[in-house]
Amino acid sequence: MCGIFGVTGDKDTTELLIHGLKRMEYRGYDSSGICLNNEELIRKRAVGPLSNLEPLVVDLPDSKCGIAHTRWATHGAPTVENAHPHVSSELDVAVVHNGIIENEVELRNFLKSDDKELEFESETDSELVAHLLSKELKKINSKIKNITEDQILSSWKNVIDKLEGSYALAAVISGREDSILFARKFAPLILSHDGKRGLLASDVSCVVGLSESVFYLEEGDWGIIKDLGVKIFNIDGDTVELKPKKLEWELGDAELGGYPTFMLKEIYEQPRVVRDCLRGRLSRDKIKGVKIPYHPRLLRIVGCGTAYNAGLLARYYIEQLSKIPVILDHAHEFRYGAPSGPKSLVVGISQSGETADTLAAIDAAQERGYPTLGIVNVESSTIARNVDHIIGIRAGPEIGVASTKAFTGQVLGGLLIAMKLGQDSKNFHREDLSYFDRHARMLPTSMERMLNDQNIKTKLWEAQQYFSGKNHAFFLGRNTSYPIALEGALKLKEISYIHAEGYAGGELKHGPLALVEEGTPIVVIASEGSSHKKLLGNAREVSSRGAKVIFITHQEDELADSHADLVIKVPRTHDLLQPLMYNIICQLLSLNIAEERGCNVDRPRNLAKSVTVE
Ligand code: AGP
Numbered sequence: 001m002c003g004i005f006g007v008t009g010d011k012d013t014t015e016l017l018i019h020g021l022k023r024m025e026y027r028g029y030d031s032s033g034i035c036l037n038n039e040e041l042i043r044k045r046a047v048g049p050l051s052n053l054e055p056l057v058v059d060l061p062d063s064k065c066g067i068a069h070t071r072w073a074t075h076g077a078p079t080v081e082n083a084h085p086h087v088s089s090e091l092d093v094a095v096v097h098n099g100i101i102e103n104e105v106e107l108r109n110f111l112k113s114d115d116k117e118l119e120f121e122s123e124t125d126s127e128l129v130a131h132l133l134s135k136e137l138k139k140i141n142s143k144i145k146n147i148t149e150d151q152i153l154s155s156w157k158n159v160i161d162k163l164e165g166s167y168a169l170a171a172v173i174s175g176r177e178d179s180i181l182f183a184r185k186f187a188p189l190i191l192s193h194d195g196k197r198g199l200l201a202s203d204v205s206c207v208v209g210l211s212e213s214v215f216y217l218e219e220g221d222w223g224i225i226k227d228l229g230v231k232i233f234n235i236d237g238d239t240v241e242l243k244p245k246k247l248e249w250e251l252g253d254a255e256l257g258g259y260p261t262f263m264l265k266e267i268y269e270q271p272r273v274v275r276d277c278l279r280g281r282l283s284r285d286k287i288k289g290v291k292i293p294y295h296p297r298l299l300r301i302v303g304c305g306t307a308y309n310a311g312l313l314a315r316y317y318i319e320q321l322s323k324i325p326v327i328l329d330h331a332h333e334f335r336y337g338a339p340s341g342p343k344s345l346v347v348g349i350s351q352s353g354e355t356a357d358t359l360a361a362i363d364a365a366q367e368r369g370y371p372t373l374g375i376v377n378v379e380s381s382t383i384a385r386n387v388d389h390i391i392g393i394r395a396g397p398e399i400g401v402a403s404t405k406a407f408t409g410q411v412l413g414g415l416l417i418a419m420k421l422g423q424d425s426k427n428f429h430r431e432d433l434s435y436f437d438r439h440a441r442m443l444p445t446s447m448e449r450m451l452n453d454q455n456i457k458t459k460l461w462e463a464q465q466y467f468s469g470k471n472h473a474f475f476l477g478r479n480t481s482y483p484i485a486l487e488g489a490l491k492l493k494e495i496s497y498i499h500a501e502g503y504a505g506g507e508l509k510h511g512p513l514a515l516v517e518e519g520t521p522i523v524v525i526a527s528e529g530s531s532h533k534k535l536l537g538n539a540r541e542v543s544s545r546g547a548k549v550i551f552i553t554h555q556e557d558e559l560a561d562s563h564a565d566l567v568i569k570v571p572r573t574h575d576l577l578q579p580l581m582y583n584i585i586c587q588l589l590s591l592n593i594a595e596e597r598g599c600n601v602d603r604p605r606n607l608a609k610s611v612t613v614e
Contacts, residue, residue, distance in 0.1 A: 009227025314414025353381020
C-alpha cells in the first residue's frame with residue numbers, strides 16, 4: 001500500500017523525509033518522491049527503489065517543511081509521472097495520497113469543465129486533489145500568500161467534501177512554509193507533535209525513534225499541522241482535542257537487530273510471541289482477559305490471507321472445544337452472504353488492523369447488529385478501535401510482508417476464544433485446561449530448541465533441493481493441519497513465486513491428483529489421530545505417481561518414515577499447539593527456497609504489507 005510521511009519544524013527535513021520513506025519500504029512500493037515546502041515547492045520523484053530517489057535530493061536547499069510518498073500503483077503504471085507528490089498546474093499545491101478516490105471521473109470532468117486548458121500530468125486519481133485545492137484557493141485570492149489560515153482550512157474542507165472513496169492525504173501550499181494540510185477517510189493516518197516539530201505518517205513505524213507519542217486520527221478527521229502546533233477537526237468541523245498516546249513500540253522493534261531479513265527475525269521471535277500473547281490470559285483453571293459479549297450460538301470469522309488461515313484453525317478449535325458452529329469467510333466475501341440470525345458473534349482477524357476488506361466485513365457485521373471481536377496485532381489500528389472487544393496478540397511490529405509471527409499470535413488468540421467458550425459450555429474442563437497450560441508454558445522452549453536444531457536445519461536443506469527448478473508444489477493436511485497446508489502454500493508462493501497450493505488430503509482424488517507428476521514436491525503436514533493415518537494414505541497416493549514427499553511430523557511418529565522421501569520431525573507438544581510447530585518448519589522451508597531463488601523475502605513483488613484498498 002502507498003505510504004505518506006510529512007515533517008514540519010525540522011531543519012533536516014530532506015533527511016527526515018528519506019528516513020520516513022525507508023521506514024515504509026516494508027509496505028511495498030514501486031516509486032517514491034518528496035516535496036519541500038519552501039517559497040517555491042521543490043519536488044523530486046523516482047521509479048524503483050529509494051536508492052533511485054536519494055541522489056536526486058542530496059543537493060536540495062534547506063527546508064523546514066515537506067511531504068513524502070511511497071507509491072504502490074493502483075491507478076496508472078509505476079512511472080515518474082504517476083509518482084507522488086502530485087502538483088497543481090501552477091505548482092502552488094503538492095499532495096500525497098494513500099487510498100482510492102472513487103469519483104475521479106466526475107472530478108476530472110468537473111475540473112475540465114471549469115478550465116478547458118487544464119492538462120493532467122498523470123493517470124492518477126490523486127493528482128485531482130492538487131488541482132481541486134489550487135482551484136479553491138484561487139477562488140479566494142489569486143495570491144495565495146494573502147489568504148488567511150481559516151480561508152485555507154475552509155478551502156481544504158471544500159476539497160475533501162468532494163472526495164468519495166478512501167484517502168489519507170497530506171498537502172502543502174507554496175508560500176506557507178510551515179504548514180501541512182491533512183485528512184483521513186478509510187485509510188490510516190497518525191500524527192505526532194512535540195511543540196516544535198510535527199510529524200504525519202501512514203503508520204507508526206515512521207515515527208518510532210523520532211517521537212514518544214502519537215495521535216491516531218479518526219475516520220473523517222482533517223486539519224493542519226505546523227511547526228508550532230496542530231489543529232484537528234472532525235467530519236462535522238468540530239475541533240478535536242489532541243490526546244496523544246504513548247508509542248507502543250521501541251526503536252529496536254522496527255530494526256533488523258542483526259538478522260539478515262525481517263522475515264527471519266520474525267520467525268525467530270515466535271517463542272517470545274507465545275509468551276507475550278498468553279501472558280496474563282492463561283492459568284491452570286481459567287482463561288482471563290478474553291471478553292466475549294455473551295454466549296453466542298454461532299460464530300462468524302472473517303480475515304484475509306494468513307489471517308484467514310489462522311481463522312480456519314481457530315474454527316477447528318472453537319468447534320472441537322465448545323461445540324459451537326463457526327462460519328468462516330474470506331472477509332471480502334462476507335458481505336455477499338445472508339445474515340446469520342441472532343446471537344452471532346463476528347470475529348475479525350487482522351495483523352495490521354487496517355485491511356480494507358476486513359474492515360468492510362466488520363462494518364457490515366455491525367450494520368447487521370452483530371457484536372464484534374478483533375484478534376489484532378496493532379491495538380491502535382482502525383479495526384481495533386471499531387470492534388467491541390479485542391484480543392491483542394502482542395507480536396510487536398511485523399515488518400516482513402509475509403506474515404509469520406502474527407499467524408502464531410492469531411492462532412493463539414483463536415485458541416483462547418475456543419477454550420473460553422469451551423469452559424462456558426462445559427465442554428472443555430478444568431483438567432483439560434490445566435494439561436494445556438503445562439504444555440503451553442513449555443512451548444516457547446520447544447520452539448527455541450527446534451529453531452536451533454542442527455538436524456532440522458540439515459533436513460530443511462535436503463527438503464529445499466526437491467524444489468530446485470520446480471514451479472509447482474502442493475501442501476497437504478487434514479483437520480488442524482489443513483490450515484497449516486494453506487498457510488505453508490501461501491508462504492511459499494508469496495515469497496518464492498513458485499505456484500503452490502494447499503489442499504485437504506481428502507480433496508486430492510477429486511481433481512488435484514491429476515496435477516501430480518514425476519518429481520512434484522509435496523509437503524504433507526501431520527495431523528492427529530485417525531486423520532493422520534488417512535494422510536499417510538495420501539502420501540502413498542502421491543508417491544506412487546512420482547511425487548517427492550516431504551513429511552513434517554513429530555518425534556514420536558513411527559509411521560511417516562515409510563511413507564515419505566524425507567521426514568522432518570519436530571518436538572512433540574499438546575495436540576492443540578502442534579500445528580504451530582509444523583508451521584514454523586513451513587516458514588523456514590519457504591524462506592530458504594525463496595532466498596536460493598534470489599527473491600526479496602521482506603518485500604515480495606506486487607505485494608503490500610497492509611492492503612488498505614478493497
Ligand atoms: C500473508 O503473508 C500476507 N502478508 C497477507 O495475506 C496478509 O495476511 C493479509 O493481507 C491480511 O493482512 P492483515 O492480517 O494485516 O489483515
